[in-house]
Amino acid sequence: MVSKSTIALIACCLPLLLLGIDIATDNLGGNPIESLHIRLGDWSLRFLCLTLAITPIQAISKWRGMATYRQLFGLCSFAYASLHLLVYLLVDNSLNWRLIWIDLLESPYIWFGVLCFLLVTTLAITSPKYAKKKLGKYWKKIHRLIYPACVFALIHYFWQLKGNLIQPIFYTALIGLLMLFRVLAWLKRKRGLV
Amino acid sequence: MLIKSKPSISDHEITDPLIFSQRRQILKAFAATTLASAAGIGKVLAAETHDNHLTATPAEVVKNYTNYYEFSFNKQDSTKLAQALPIDPWSVEISGEVERPLRLNLEQLLKQQTIQEYVYRFRCVEAWSMVVPWQGFQLANLLKLAKPLSSARYVKFTTLFNPQAMPNQLTSSGLNWPYTEGLRIDEATHPLTILAVGMYGESLPKQNGAPLRLIVPWKYGFKSIKAIVKIELLKDQPATAWNQSAPNEYGFYANVNPAVAHPRWSQHSERVLGSSFFTARRETELFNGYGDQVADLYRDMDLRRFI
Numbered sequence: 446m447v448s449k450s451t452i453a454l455i456a457c458c459l460p461l462l463l464l465g466i467d468i469a470t471d472n473l474g475g476n477p478i479e480s481l482h483i484r485l486g487d488w489s490l491r492f493l494c495l496t497l498a499i500t501p502i503q504a505i506s507k508w509r510g511m512a513t514y515r516q517l518f519g520l521c522s523f524a525y526a527s528l529h530l531l532v533y534l535l536v537d538n539s540l541n542w543r544l545i546w547i548d549l550l551e552s553p554y555i556w557f558g559v560l561c562f563l564l565v566t567t568l569a570i571t572s573p574k575y576a577k578k579k580l581g582k583y584w585k586k587i588h589r590l591i592y593p594a595c596v597f598a599l600i601h602y603f604w605q606l607k608g609n610l611i612q613p614i615f616y617t618a619l620i621g622l623l624m625l626f627r628v629l630a631w632l633k634r635k636r637g638l639v
Numbered sequence: 640m641l642i643k644s645k646p647s648i649s650d651h652e653i654t655d656p657l658i659f660s661q662r663r664q665i666l667k668a669f670a671a672t673t674l675a676s677a678a679g680i681g682k683v684l685a686a687e688t689h690d691n692h693l694t695a696t697p698a699e700v701v702k703n704y705t706n707y708y709e710f711s712f713n714k715q716d717s718t719k720l721a722q723a724l725p726i727d728p729w730s731v732e733i734s735g736e737v738e739r740p741l742r743l744n745l746e747q748l749l750k751q752q753t754i755q756e757y758v759y760r761f762r763c764v765e766a767w768s769m770v771v772p773w774q775g776f777q778l779a780n781l782l783k784l785a786k787p788l789s790s791a792r793y794v795k796f797t798t799l800f801n802p803q804a805m806p807n808q809l810t811s812s813g814l815n816w817p818y819t820e821g822l823r824i825d826e827a828t829h830p831l832t833i834l835a836v837g838m839y840g841e842s843l844p845k846q847n848g849a850p851l852r853l854i855v856p857w858k859y860g861f862k863s864i865k866a867i868v869k870i871e872l873l874k875d876q877p878a879t880a881w882n883q884s885a886p887n888e889y890g891f892y893a894n895v896n897p898a899v900a901h902p903r904w905s906q907h908s909e910r911v912l913g914s915s916f917f918t919a920r921r922e923t924e925l926f927n928g929y930g931d932q933v934a935d936l937y938r939d940m941d942l943r944r945f946i
Contacts (some may be wrong), residue, residue, distance in 0.1 A: 472706065474703065474715060475701075475703050475912055476767055476912055477912070477916070478916065519899070535917070536917055537910070537919050538919065538920060539918065539919045541920075543922060544908050544919070547905060547907045548905045548908065550905075551900040551905035551906075552900070552903065553902070553904075553905055554903050555904075562852065604904075605904060607765060608813050608814070609713070611712070
């Protein structure tokens with residue numbers, strides 16, 4: 446019997462499999478490296494959105510026990526972000542550190558990508574159960590770093606584009622809704638206390 | 640100067656308007672005739688292609704990776720949508736500070752000009768680049784026909800406005816429609832500046848700017864305006880589409896310059912399209928590598944200020 450979480454894990458790897466097929470069949474268009482960047486970056490952001498969606502879904506649907514999926518989606522976001530970074534360093538810049546350093550200095554949009562990656566990495570490192578136990582009450586505070594991570598990811602997306610902002614606007618609206626839910630829930634709690 | 644501007648094929652050998660509809664073949668013939676009959680040009684082309692080690696980007700890449708915001712923001716969609724653009728008949732107006740304002744249809748225009756091949760690097764402000772063998776003629780040779788006045792200091796180009804075929808022209812999209820571009824008169828009459836009517840020995844594909852587009856190889860690609868219907872000679876610097884939309888990001892000059900970063904990204908290197916994975920990016924050259932021919936145009940200018 447295959448467990449639900451195994452199925453979920455396989456589902457999370459599907460975008461990577463499809464990307465692999467597109468690489469193998471040379472189906473990534475005229476600028477395949479740019480396509481790789483976009484596909485991996487998009488999936489990292491989508492998993493970030495899914496991670497943020499778990500709490501509202503649990504509250505609205507009364508489903509419980511979705512925390513394991515939240516952890517899985519968060520780790521997937523980190524995994525796709527890592528591949529995104531690896532493609533940049535290895536596939537796009539073939540580890541030419543001088544070029545990478547100049548690019549980093551001169552490209553503000555990359556600064557926000559780096560900031561986002563540092564935050565997501567922190568979340569991934571502090572994700573395991575024993576880390577959660579050890580960090581105690583700080584764990585929740587640390588994991589609120591997902592909010593600035595989302596903001597940095599969106600700036601990273603917006604700032605590299607010339608004209609077409611439809612995609613980042615869509616993700617901003619989605620993340621905005623997920624944040625709005627939290628604000629409303631917080632206001633409700635506050636009023637309840639008063 | 641590298642490229643000979645004197646027509647080397649007699650007029651009757653050039654375009655017969657009656658067979659204009661077969662211009663695909665004509666263009667192929669142009670390329671062949673030019674190479675075979677004009678030894679001088681043949682040498683020049685050889686120099687262009689071999690001395691600079693320019694290898695043409697696969698045509699399929701160039702045909703399927705185009706920025707054409709009149710149709711779509713997406714580089715693949717614009718290729719599909721552009722096929723609906725009607726380009727026959729087509730005419731170009733040359734007006735403004737000229738002695739002899741002109742309106743030429745494309746047949747007349749092709750009849751007057753000698754089509755040659757120009758293999759140029761093409762560098763986009765988005766930090767990718769390609770090498771394209773264009774078929775075209777020097778813009779200077781066309782402007783001459785209208786006899787520019789000494790008051791003509793700038794040239795403004797305007798793309799077709801046809802919202803039925805170009806759906807994004809109905810939306811604001813951050814750009815003012817129709818798309819406009821401009822050059823200083825000395826840039827416009829520089830021998831490297833051409834109007835292209837073909838590429839890879841065939842007539843220009845619609846998504847690549849058919850039937851007539853500008854190519855200024857030392858400037859970022861957005862200067863090389865597509866589907867031109869109007870060329871105006873002006874006293875003052877014209878407003879241009881991207882410059883109006885974001886003046887601090889896209890300058891009027893827009894000379895390729897690795898030392899001046901775009902405010903949000905580096906221009907130090909470029910992804911050469913058609914190169915395989917793990918191939919290093921190319922280090923961008925000042926004036927896209929054409930500095931020995933164009934640097935003089937800007938000798939008294941601070942290139943950090945005049946972006």
